[in-house]
Amino acid sequence: MATLTYRDALNAALREEMARDGDVYLMGEEVAEYNGAYKVSRGLLDEFGPTRVVDTPIAELGFAGIGVGSAMTGLRPVIEMMTWNFALLAIDQIVNVAAKIRYMSGGQFGCPIVFRGPGGAALQLGAQHSQAFESWYAHIPGLKVVMPATPADAKGLLKSAIRDDDPVVFIEGEMLYNQKGEVPDEEYLTPIGEADIKRPGRDATIVCHSKTVAPALKAAKTLEDDGIDCEVLDLRTIRPLDTAAILRSVAKTNRLVIAEEGWGFAGVGAQVADLVQREAFDDLDAPIRRVHQADVPMPYNKHLEKAAKADAGGIVSAVRAVCYRD
């Protein structure tokens, strides 16, 4: 197995899928000549040429619409959003067209498109550029929402997303791009809709995804010294949600903490908590706890930003609470 960065794992996935299927093309701001704002598309212009690696103006709604139209007529576009914060401008195409065209055309049109780019906060990007929107997209029937946390999952899931016949919202992380991990040498697909146990445990389940996976693992390590054995369950896909994996884990541990990067109100954790209280009521030993961003626009100030973010310390406190250990 080779050790790759998250960004190179995505790059490998794009290269393999573009080589495999001539209908796959990449379009977005700075994806071609500049090799991508975060270098995810490095080398692809040279390899596949300007008809399949296409630079666009700063016009998210426009190129999202072009992508949707081309998908409806049979291509498999991958539309890169420089960040999901910019995709707010394109959300009409994503929500009102991509997500609904199969339904509203009575199945005459499909929309095999991937919208991808980094989501959430990085460091000091300010309130407008530090937002986690996965719960917005997961709210919409017709969209799949995929959020890998590791290089191996990033590659396997992007390949699955490109081959999927329906629109996939694929949310990466600026803070994840440099993360390294082992990636299998042979070709593989990671199925959409399957959560992954990143660390097995017996005493409490930490459900997390994307940028909360690393803090969850760190918290689990800290809690080990207190004799609390945490199971870290990485959702990997927000929609469709792997409900069976969540319920299986809670049945084992009886205690649940849900960590996510974004705000708590109507967040992913709210959906998971709803599932568990309904389907696993008799498995619970304590009220479910959630860890998420403070309910404020992300502060620019470095210290306030740190204080507002969900982190390993918050997860440790929540796990201790559900284990009645605080």
Place this chain on the structure above:
Amino acid sequence: MPTKVVMEALSPTMEEGRLVEWKKAEGDAVATGDVLAEVETDKAVMELVARADGTLLKRVVGEGDTVPVAEVVGWIGEAGEEIPGGGAAAPAGDAKAEAPTPEAPKAEAPKPEAPKAEAPQAAPAAAPARAEGERIKASPVARRIADERGLDLGQIAGSGPEGRIIKRDVESAASAPAAAPALVASGFQDVALSQMRKAIARRLVQSIGPIPTFYLTAEVDMERAAEARAALLARDPDGKFSFNDIIIRATAAALRRHSFVNAWWMDDRIRQWHDVHIGVAVAIDEGLITPIVRHADRKGLREIATEVRELAGRARAKRLQPEEYTGATFTISNLGMFGIDDFTAIINPPEVGILAVGRIEPKPVVVDGAVVVRRRMRMTLSCDHRVIDGATGAQFLQTLVGMLENPLAMVL
């Protein structure tokens, strides 16, 4: 990850235990169920067994040390494994170095949720104080486990917020060796409280305290009992029948006929036991304990004599199992060997009676108009007046006196 060995609650009321002796050395291979150490509880010396397979990595607590229930006393894991919080793990013992240390059973190892010193741990089975009609707060999984294992949540103290019963509470209640098994096998009849009984109970408790006790004393002529004992001993020179054994046997026979005395006060009802289990008070170094002669009414004198000696011996050695000293339906306390003429004994709730037996001594008494010397014995029955009235208690005592004065009546 290594598994903790914790001080377990080995008796229903145990809050701490003294580790008397380690039976395994650091580095020894251990299997689930192996005796790791002997632990002295508030009642007896019990065995602490392994709950996981592997190697005993570390003995945290030394011999002779006393630690609270749930405190870590050692670690089991794979040879050479790190113990959380530091400390060098012992390598496997030479002879056992190749013994496989299976991975799988770890899943069944007890959860390492036993809190450290700072976390409160309710003593399992400590009777919770809840107002009548108060809703029992329990987590859903605690309710489910209690339901599955037939545990009464009302009898479990909750260690969660506001007394919420949580998983660890029901699990420790389930693992606490309860007296229940032996008793469940016993039949009983619950008698609803009549209004009169309720009034008697209410008023007498106001008057004299939680257990309104009164005492009935009778003097027994022990001549016939002594003759019977001598005859038995002559027939069976190896037999060791004491007067106390005869009193146990006679009391058991009398209890069968007076079910109101062979009973428990259950607050809202009276439980009359179908079987007779007699607790026999035995003085030990630090106090006393009452090992139980079960089904004493169905046992022969020889059997009772053997059993009492065996139980008393183990009681003094602190080797009784909890089920051997919990669940009596009536108790006898005999201080005759200390030269006591008579005394009153204190009822051990929920039992409703206890018999205090004094010494047997020759006394001048009037028989058929003439003063003669007879061996006499005084005994006093303490009665819980909520259950036993003067007349009921007197009738029981009359039956008992009759049996001792004419031992043949026991076989009627």
